[in-house]
Amino acid sequence: MTTPESPSPLISLKQWLSRTYIWGGALSLSIVAALLLLILLGTYYLLAQNHDRMARKEHEQQMIQALQARTNWVSAQLESVQGNLQLYRKQAERVFSEQRSAIAAKRPLDRSQDNLFSLSPQNVLYKSGSDGIAVYYSSLASDLNKRSTYAAQLLPLEAIMVDLQQSNALVQQIYLNTPDGLNLIYPFVDVVQQFAPDMDLTSFSFYYLADASHNPLRKNVWTDAYLDPAGQGWIISHIGPVYNGDRLEGVVGVDLTIKGMINTIFASPQQWPGYGALIGKNGNILALPPEGEEDFGLQELTEHQYSFQQVDTNQFKPSQFNLYKRKDLTDLSRLIAHQQAGLAQVKLKEPSVVAWNTVPATGWKLLAIAPEHELYVHVTAFEAQLFDMALLAAVLMMMVLLIYVSWQYTRNSRLSRQFQAPLDYFQDVIKQQGQGLLDRPLSSNVLEIQQTAELIHNLAQQKQALEQQVQNQQKEQESQNKYFRNLLNSIPMPVFDTDVEFRLQGCNRAFEAFLGMTEAELKGHLITEFIPLTPPEDGTYQHELVLSNASGQSRHINVLVTRQLELSKDRKSELAMIGLMIDLSDQYQVRDQIVFDRDRAMEASQLQSEYLQAIRHELEEPLGTLHQLVLQLLNNPSNTSALVRQVKEKTDILISIAKDHWPESSDNYMTDQPVAISQNLQDEKSSSVGRILVVDDGPVNTMLARSVLQKVGYEVDVAFSGKEALSMMRNKRYHVVLMDIFMPAMDGIETTQLWRAQERQQNIRPAVIIALTANVLESERQRFFDAGMDEYLAKPYHPSELRDRVDFWYRKQLSQTN
Structure with missing residues (x-):
């Protein structure tokens, strides 16, 4: 896939002419001049290299020849010294021979x-x-x-x-x-x-x-x-x-x-631009003139300040005077040591050329040392001349180029004036939207320019007509958008739309209110950031989700989205996706309430049935006995007083059972004496009676629980909500609390948490809380314990089971207190 080229920056007519004629021609001329200059410089370079190589070789040969002449002269001087010594040695041998002969002849x-x-x-x-x-x-x-x-x-x-x-x-x-x-x-x-x-x-x-x-x-x-x-x-x-x-x-x-040798050997002018040095067989520098001291980093030893100090041992030159031991001159010393004669380029204080030759009389090496810039001075001068010639050629070419540019600039200015006036006219006409074109005739005899003016006039008219149409369409579009926006905002359900990449493009106020964000804040975000749905490839798609609104409430939402695909001739294009959110939370709440009420009714009915069945078992014996007594009374009228007394005893038993199970209902027909006796008995034992609180919003459940527990001697209070239970806690201390889990407003879990918090705040002994619920899943039981409950009892329960659990925890409370 090719990327579109970026448009070139706009330039003026004068700039275009300058680039086309001036700089284009200058570039061509510059290229030709540069090629000629490169050829000229290449010729100069090759000539300079060839001359440099030949001149250097010639100067080096001259240096070697001069060194050879100086070596021969030094050898001749040293040979004369050797001849003098040999003559002196022969004379000394004759004197010693005569001395020994006299001694042998024993002459006085x-x-x-x-x-x-x-x-x-x-x-x-x-x-x-x-x-x-x-x-x-x-x-x-x-x-x-x-x-x-x-x-x-x-x-x-x-x-x-x-x-x-x-x-x-x-x-x-x-x-x-x-x-x-x-x-x-x-x-x-x-x-x-x-x-x-x-x-x-x-x-x-x-x-x-x-x-x-x-x-x-x-x-x-x-x-x-x-x-x-x-x-x-x-x-x-x-x-x-x-x-x-x-x-x-x-x-x-x-x-x-050393001083004499320097003055004799090196005093006369050298035949090379530099100085000489004399090296012994073992590499020691025997004679070094002042010119070489700086190059070798030495100060030649010639004279010595004895200061009345006698020399009684050998004193030789220091090791730095030994050329063969100098690490900074390893390459040079290796060549000198192994070659009788030669030439090398070395770096002393400055780049230098060193030639050496062996003195035949002594085996010493005579060195000729010359700085490169002095030895090759003529070579450098010739190179400078070549450089000046090349520079002059370049300057001449630049002058020709400047003359050409000046001539083209003058020509360009004239052409620019000829074309700029019609273009300015066209620009003014276009800015005025075609007005004044007929009133301002164009003074040009160029056919193309006149045709261009007519074309611009027609385009200006078409432009005005198109602008009017665009304005009308914009007004109509704005009216439709306003109507559509009002229509969307009037819909109480959240509505949204996305682009082909599923990024939000718009929404109504209901959608803004649900998410708590404005349309500007939502625009550009992926719809999946807020609604976890999978967009369909085509057609309509719906799915029920649980979403949290701006207030943090969980709502049951049915999301309905539609997406269509349109096929064009060359490719497939996708339309935007439109979505609608339907809140089903109210329907779910009604359904859940119906299910909850049904479960509670079934729970109460089952509990009541079991309780009545238990009462039935308690009433069967006294009612059967009473039935037999009535039959005996009918069959044996003579024993009426005894039978009546027995019937009265059985009747009292039945009344006592009824009072235990329905104390409120029995107040209308029970005598006052038993109630008074029971009340007095309760006052006497109030210090040791267990206090039980039943928290349940079902009246049947509370009645049955209270009846079962009061029958065995507990003091039972009833609360029909969690809020009422917490209020009763502030005024009275309870040993055991029977807590229903499912209650409106405040359930048993929240009530237990608040109950435990008040106990810790008041620093009192915690009561035993037993959960009463029909839901006994493992995960739910753990929730009870985490909230602070001590045990749970599954509904429906048998009265004896309730009594057993309350008795167990009450006895445990008493034992811990004691």
Whole structure:
């Protein structure tokens, strides 16, 4: 099923022309311009991407070539240092060889140069003066007396040490260390002030890395950066062992300071836009210029403030200087560690390009680091130029579009003026209901417009005629609705009608009064909310229900509804449902009253019959005896006095029985003496006589119950309604109450509830209440007990049964009281 489309919003003629001509043409032109612009931008983009890829590759290749040239230069510088050390090492081996030969030949020691040395207060042997090489001989030497002789034998090395240090700018100082604690160093150092008197030279890396355990091949090796005990700050040493046979005579070395390496290697302008760094074999950053400190989050260690504190142990750079241990540079360090050369893009402080190459002389890695925006500056400039060209093309297209829109707007205004005047004329004529159309000629030479004007004139006339017909029909409809409404309201029975969905559409006043709601409040509600009925599919339907009206009263209602179905050509349509409610409560009440009176009459008749039958049994013996005495008196006149006396005794017995059963009726013919005697007897026993109240609206029932109970000595009162019983309760206390259930106005259930409530209010001992009823269903018996009754006695009952139940409860009352 398709949903109807919502109508489009109305627009003016000028707006329609604008959309059709201006914006429609502008849209077409914009689409064409956008396609051309997309093609142009796509071409620019592909060109920029291709140029970017080629330019980046070219700049990266230039960077690698520049790094390779710098690597070769650094390798050459370090190879010259290695050559100087090798020359110095050979010279030291010859000096030690000569020294050992002299000792082996047992030539006398030359002590002519002993005056060049002095002893410090800490027993350190040192060379006097402040120029040339410095000599330090530790107080830990094995032969303290021969220290000056041994030191003097090595002084010939001073010339080569001076020459080598001054010939190479990278070499900061040159030295010789022996396992016995002798140190020769150039340039001069105040060793007494700088070195500890008992310093163990063999414990430093610049010595033990060259011994047999660390360097079994006896090659020259490079140390990591460490803090120099001689006061030069952070340095790197190139060391070599000096052997005489298998005896390690000493270790020679040259020191390169970190600061000197930075100034020498990285001072000259780089061939790439950035800086360089030098990484050792184990990943330690050996030299880092100031430009890289911020990128790596480090401050390069070059100088050290000794503050007269002697360095007596190895001090290496902290772990953050080890590139291979930095978690933030894991990818870069992995590449550098496993590749001799390469290039990678990494994120330092900013996106950067890092190229590296291995220095052949040492195995170190030389890094070239350049920010991307500086390395690819020409690439970015070209992209900016392409962007400017694309922006210029877009601006030109926008200008062409604006010119087109302006031209179309002018054209649209002219067309709008040509069409708007006739339309305004038509609108004014329609507003005036066609009046004035002939008096105002339309100044237009367009045939269609003139035909439209005539059509509007005809439509206006037809409209006036239709409006008059509609007004007449509305008046007639209002009159019929008013008549129909008055007719419905005059019907005393509730009437309603619904729509096809069984929702209330209207009702009369009787229906409003029955439900206690107005027609406006009821309208729109389902009829089943108020009347539980099943609407018929077709035809008429009636059903008797018990409904509660607005006052809460239950009424017997006969609901009569009718519903019809009409078949059309294309589909089946349903008519509204009309309903009528007939109140049958009065008929039900009359019927119930008739049934109630019949049941009570039958109950009284049966009870009276049983009671008379009981009296008959009591009178049979005395009447039979009296009959025999009368026969004897007739047959034997001689014994008249004795028979008369016996007849009188039997007659008194009959009178006594009659008085017991009908005390009121016997007052006319009974003697006064027995009544007086009975009254006196009652007064004497009034304190112990049981007080019984019979509550029944049937006079026969009350008479029989009172007769039976008075005969056995109870004091019996009678109430013919529940209200009378409650009034008697306020003036007298009763032991047992015989309560009839079905009584008018106030039944036995309600009377019992009010009786119990007054007992609780007055705080008195409750009386025993026995229900008298012909209805002994289980559900009804439970109602008696819930109301406060103690027992029930089904009608009709035998007098002896009544006496037994009253005696039982009276004795129980007396026993509880005692």
